[in-house]
Amino acid sequence: MDLKTLKKQESKRKISKGYMWALFCAVFWGIWYLPGTVVWVLNPFDNMLSAITTTHGDATALVVTAVLITAFNALTVMLALILWNGVLGKFGELTRTLKEFNPCSKWFFLASIFGGPVAILGSFIAMGFIGGAFAAVAALLYPVVGSILAYYWYGEKISKRAAMGIGVIIIGGITIFGGGLLTEISSGNVPWIGYLGGLMAAAGWGIEGAIAGKGLDISEPDAGLTLRFLGENIIWWIIIVPILAIFGFPMYSYALQAFEPLTLLVLIFAGITFGFCYVCWYKSFPLIGVGRGQGIGNLYGLMAIIFIFLFFGNVPQWTILVGGALCMIGSFVMFTEETSALETLRGE
């Protein structure tokens, strides 16, 4: 076999594998909104929400319940990732990476602050207050935050094409948020916290991506992601949950009640889908380039809407559909310009 055919073969293999990982990421990420929405109506979270509502009011109850749900999500994601590392035989690498606090772990822990208490908490709040489709589609704004941050932080240039993509995504975002708001303002009942949750998801994931990249580019993503979730577990279970308990919220008694078969099953389902969507995402980058990986990963918005329709029979408002479509078009415009990785793959 000659060099040319082999090169073609290798690049074909890389590209098809890369697209496969990216698509898996989109599917897992989209499915995650199912357990994320369902968990709100399961005990103990359902009881917790109504009990705290009577003592502290709606908004507090929602945020505190969302904290406990997010904490459990982080726990099950970490368990899924530890299992994954075990299967891959990467415990050794995991320990080696953990020990490198300065160049590596530091960034994962910092990233987990924005990923966990901002993005994932925000997503759960948006799911609880407004709905899964809104939560999914609102988070599609994250590349805007990420690239603006990269512009100010590392002086990364925003090309014309990327700016165009950002513009389309922002119009999509206005449609998603504005459409719902208009109907609700006219009915006089605006779930502001839900919208805030949607913005937190977009901002948090944008910031997380920019920070985590600094550690991930010099570590193995399987190990790096596990550490990022280790960080998030520390934040929830060692800092925030105890603080809320000190303030008198019955966190532990509800947490213990979560060990019920159905609730546990839904939480584990959330952990598996969320954990693997991250893993698949990072696996796709070296194969098809970060740009295409993210562009295809963002199809999760579409997947989420499809799965929510299939399982719950909910058709989202047309503004969410139009806005989500705009965000996806925008992310393709924005990301697919970065062709360097593919060009070298295809280089003849």
Add this chain to the structure above:
Amino acid sequence: MGNRPIKFRILELFLDGKEYWNYEIVSKIQQEYGMNSNYGRDSINFDIIELASGGMLKDLEQKVDEGGIYKKDFLLHKYVITDFGRSRGSDACLRNA
């Protein structure tokens, strides 16, 4: 037995500025970390691919592995460290040196 993350060690090997074929690096890491299976070999090679896609290594040239020195009838790649790789690598790797 290697005690730093594998990608750190790979960058460290490239920090001398020389060009290396992937099989040279892979077999060295396999030895150092006791990863002698085919799975270990492929996973180290994927680390190299990731470093290259992250812009830290540059893929210079390819040749067909005719003699089966790495994987028979697959492509071999030759890499060199980039400026970005050098700065990331020296941040991460030379701290304890």
